[in-house]
Amino acid sequence: MNIDMSGRTVLVTGSTSGIGQAIATAFARAGADVVVNGRSRQRVDDTVEAIREETGGTVRGAAADVSTSEGADSLIDQVPDADVLVNNAGIFSAAPVFEIPDAEWSRFFEVNVLSGVRLARHYTPRMVRRGWGRVIFISSESSIFIPTEMVHYGMTKTAQLSVARGMAQEVAATGVTVNSVLPGPTLTPGVEEFIRDRIGPDVPFHEAERRFIAEERPSSLLGRLIRPEEVANLALYTGSDAGAATSGAALRVDGGVAPALA
Numbered sequence: 312m313n314i315d316m317s318g319r320t321v322l323v324t325g326s327t328s329g330i331g332q333a334i335a336t337a338f339a340r341a342g343a344d345v346v347v348n349g350r351s352r353q354r355v356d357d358t359v360e361a362i363r364e365e366t367g368g369t370v371r372g373a374a375a376d377v378s379t380s381e382g383a384d385s386l387i388d389q390v391p392d393a394d395v396l397v398n399n400a401g402i403f404s405a406a407p408v409f410e411i412p413d414a415e416w417s418r419f420f421e422v423n424v425l426s427g428v429r430l431a432r433h434y435t436p437r438m439v440r441r442g443w444g445r446v447i448f449i450s451s452e453s454s455i456f457i458p459t460e461m462v463h464y465g466m467t468k469t470a471q472l473s474v475a476r477g478m479a480q481e482v483a484a485t486g487v488t489v490n491s492v493l494p495g496p497t498l499t500p501g502v503e504e505f506i507r508d509r510i511g512p513d514v515p516f517h518e519a520e521r522r523f524i525a526e527e528r529p530s531s532l533l534g535r536l537i538r539p540e541e542v543a544n545l546a547l548y549t550g551s552d553a554g555a556a557t558s559g560a561a562l563r564v565d566g567g568v569a570p571a572l573a
Contacts, residue, residue: 314551316343321550322393322434323347324377324386324426325400327354329499330449332362333539334397337547339368346390348400350376378422383429394441395550396434398427399449401467403501405460405509416463423467428474435482435489444487445550448475449542452495452565456530468493472561479559488558490549495565496528498536532567 316338326335327349339345339362347362347370349355355372362370373389376382377400401423406415431446438444453461454468472491479489496502503516509527510519524531545564548554563569 312548312553314341314547314553316341316395316547316551318342318344319394320344320390320392321346321395321397322373322386322390322430323397323399324430325349326397327351327358329501330494330497330539330542331397331399332358333543334399334449334546335370336362336366337540337543338395338550339363339366339370341547341551342368343395344369345371346393347372348375348377348386350374350382377426377430380429383426383433386430387433392437393434394438394443395445395447396430397447397449397546397550398430398471400426401449403461403464403505405505406463408459408462411463416466419463419467420470423464424470424474427471431474431478431489435478435487438487439482439485442486445554446475446478446487446489447546447549448472448489448491449546450475450491450493450561452493452563452569454491454493454561455571456569475561476559483558488549488554490554490557490559491561492542492546492549493561493563493565493569494537494542495531495533495563495568496524496536497542498538502536528568530568530570535566537564537566 321338321343323335325331352374359372375386448471450471451468453465457465475491
C-alpha cells in the first residue's frame with residue numbers, strides 16, 4: 312500500500328524518541344509536513360535534524376510541555392493548525408497500587424489524558440470545518456489488560472479510549488476520524504530502562520527482554536518486544552486517506568499480549 316501524505320500537516324506530541332519519533336519519521340517519509348514536539352528545545356532540534364537526514368522530508372520543531380495548559384497553549388501558538396494530531400506524549404512507571412498518592416494519580420491523568428484532550432479540543436473543530444482530519448491517541452494494551460504493577464498508568468490509557476470514542480461520535484460523518492492505537496510492550500529507551508530495573512542491570516539486554524516477556528508478559532503471541540516502527544506503521548495507516556472507514560476504534564498493535572478477541 313502506497314500512502315501519500317503530501318500536503319498534510321502532522322503534529323506528533325512527545326516525538327523526540329521512541330514511538331513518537333518513529334511515527335514522525337513514518338509520516339515524514341510519506342511526504343507530510345511533520346511537526347516534532349518535546350519539552351526540550353535541544354532534543355526537538357536534534358530529532359528534527361535526524362528525521363530530515365533519514366527521510367529528506369519536511370520537518371520542523373515546536374518545543375512545549377503539553378502536560379500543562381500553558382504548554383498546550385504554547386504549542387497551539389506555534390502550530391495553529393494541523394490535519395493529523397497524534398497524541399503520543401505520556402509517562403509510565405511501576406508502583407504498588409495501594410501506595411500511589413493522590414498527586415501521582417493526578418500527574419498521570421494530566422500528562423496522559425488531559426494533554427490530548429486540550430489539543431484535540433483545539434485542532435479537531437478546525438479539521439471538521441475543512442472536512443478532513445485525523446486524531447490519534449497512542450494508548451496501550453494496558454488500557455484493556457491492566458498491569459498489576461502499573462494500575463495508575465492503565466487507568467489513564469483506559470480513559471483515552473473513552474475520550475477517543477466519544478470524540479469520534481461527536482464528529483461523525485464529517486470526514487474527521489478519531490481513533491486509539493494500542494501498542495504492547497515496545498522497545499523504547501524508557502521501556503529498556505524499565506526492564507533493566509526489573510530484571511537487573513547486569514543481564515545482557517537480549518536476555519532481559521526474553522525474561523521480561525516470558526515472566527511478566529507471558530500472554531504475548533509475538534514473544535518479543537514490539538519495535539517502534541511497527542507501531543508507526545499502524546499510526547500512518549490510521550492517519551491517512553486509507554484509514555477513512557476506521558473511526559472510534561481501539562486498534563491493537565500489541566503482539567497479542569491482551570488475551571481478548573477484540
